[in-house]
Amino acid sequence: MANFDIFDTIDQLRQTGEAFCVATVLRTADATSAKAGGKAAITRDGQILGHLGGACVQRAVRSSAHEALASGAPQMIRVKPSKKVVNMTDPDGVQTFRSGCPSGGTVDLLVEPYRHAPRLVIFGGSLIATALAAHGALAGFRVCLSDDAETSGAYTRFAPDKTADLGIEARDFVVVASQGQGDSVALKAALETGATRVSMVASRRKADTLTAKLIAQGMDPLQVARLKSPAGLDIHAIDPHEIALSILAEIVMWRNSDKSTERSHDEKLA
Numbered sequence: 001m002a003n004f005d006i007f008d009t010i011d012q013l014r015q016t017g018e019a020f021c022v023a024t025v026l027r028t029a030d031a032t033s034a035k036a037g038g039k040a041a042i043t044r045d046g047q048i049l050g051h052l053g054g055a056c057v058q059r060a061v062r063s064s065a066h067e068a069l070a071s072g073a074p075q076m077i078r079v080k081p082s083k084k085v086v087n088m089t090d091p092d093g094v095q096t097f098r099s100g101c102p103s104g105g106t107v108d109l110l111v112e113p114y115r116h117a118p119r120l121v122i123f124g125g126s127l128i129a130t131a132l133a134a135h136g137a138l139a140g141f142r143v144c145l146s147d148d149a150e151t152s153g154a155y156t157r158f159a160p161d162k163t164a165d166l167g168i169e170a171r172d173f174v175v176v177a178s179q180g181q182g183d184s185v186a187l188k189a190a191l192e193t194g195a196t197r198v199s200m201v202a203s204r205r206k207a208d209t210l211t212a213k214l215i216a217q218g219m220d221p222l223q224v225a226r227l228k229s230p231a232g233l234d235i236h237a238i239d240p241h242e243i244a245l246s247i248l249a250e251i252v253m254w255r256n257s258d259k260s261t262e263r264s265h266d267e268k269l270a
Contacts, residue, residue, distance in 0.1 A: 006039045006050050010114075013041055013049075017167075019115045020044060021065040023052055025107060032057075032105030042111070044069060053079075057107055060097035068113040080106035117142050118171050118255060121193070123160055123186035124178035125149035128201055131244035132177060139248060141173070148181070160189045168193040171258070173251045175231055176200040188214055191223050197254050199231035199247065 013020045025038040033053050040050025042065040048058055057079050064075040078090060082098040084106070090096050094108065120141035122129050125148040133155055136143045144156040144166055158166055160182065168174065174195040178186040183202070187210050190198050200207055207229035215221055232246030233253070 004050070006041065009041050009049050013043070014114070014116075017116060018044055019069050019113065021068050021111050021113050023048075023050075023061050023065070023109050023111045025052060025109055027108040028105060030105040032107050034105075034107045052109065053107055054101050056097075056099035056101040057109070060099075061109060061111060063097070064095070064109075064111040065113075068111050069115070072113055072115060074113065075111040076108070077111060078106065078108050118173060119144055119166065119168060120251065121158075121163070121166065121168060121172060121174045121190075121195070122146065122149075123174070123176045123190055124181065124201075126177050126179040126181070126201070127240035128179065128243050128247075129175075129177035131240045132175060132247055135241075135244050135248045136251075139252065141251075146186070160186055163189050163193055166193075168195050170194055170196045173254070174198045175247060175251075176202075177231075177247075184210055184213065187211070187227075188219070191219065191227065196226065196258075197251070198226050198228070199250070200227060200229040201231050201243070201247070202229050204229055 021042040023040050025034045025036050028034055038052055040048050040052045042048050046062045060079045064077045068075045076094050078094045079097045079099045117140050120136040121144045122132055123146050129149050130151040133143045133145045133153055144158055146160055147157045172195045174190045174193055176186045176190050211224045233250045235246045237243040237246045
């Protein structure tokens with residue numbers, strides 16, 4: 001722990017692209033090795049980088065960090081001696097964990113998740129694809145653009161057959177904007193990702209034809225059912241930038257509605 005700086009550690013974790021949590025000791029009572037203001041980072045695999053106290057506190061923090069990363073919401077927790085725990089939630093609404101540590105102290109902590117912005121993964125080298133990449137970057141998405149797009153933007157580039165390397169998650173967004181250039185390959189790769197939201201710049205009839213072929217080739221109809229086509233909201237868009245804006249508007253709507261659903265789910269569980 002020599003020369004350890006929690007803020008340097010947090011910055012290093014941010015560069016990795018992996019989600020993590022930051023836990024802060026808010027208050028202590030009686031004898032504890034933790035001190036108010038103490039911080040630590042908790043990686044997705046449960047490593048605690050920093051000092052928060054003994055084993056009892058660490059177990060509680062790991063459990064809370066797991067929940068925080070799953071929900072995307074911060075967790076307020078209290079670790080106190082088993083004999084003082086009446087309910088698993090204290091009267092002030094704080095989630096409580098039992099401690100068997102001999103010190104007998106109580107520790108309040110805030111566990112905050114850090115998740116990078118969702119990815120916007122765009123297949124295709126069309127004018128709509130490059131326009132969408134530009135708009136998506138301005139909106140704060142981590143833009144991934146297929147390597148057949150001719151643009152100088154500072155985006156993560158990928159080959160359509162190498163999407164597994166991107167680590168696409170359910171909360172990311174995938175758009176197929178190939179427009180006649182390798183549509184079937186791009187759509188198949190897009191639907192094989194783990195993204196919940198997949199859309200395509202194409203007429204409904206064209207999309208139906210392409211997806212029917214994928215199902216005939218063995219793709220699960222449930223995978224195919226995720227596709228939304230035509231991509232974007234109907235704003236009577238005409239040129240590539242207007243169409244890209246309509247697609248991004250739909251993605252922002254999805255992102256915010258998904259967040260609202262997550263919050264409602266968390267409130268019901270609380």
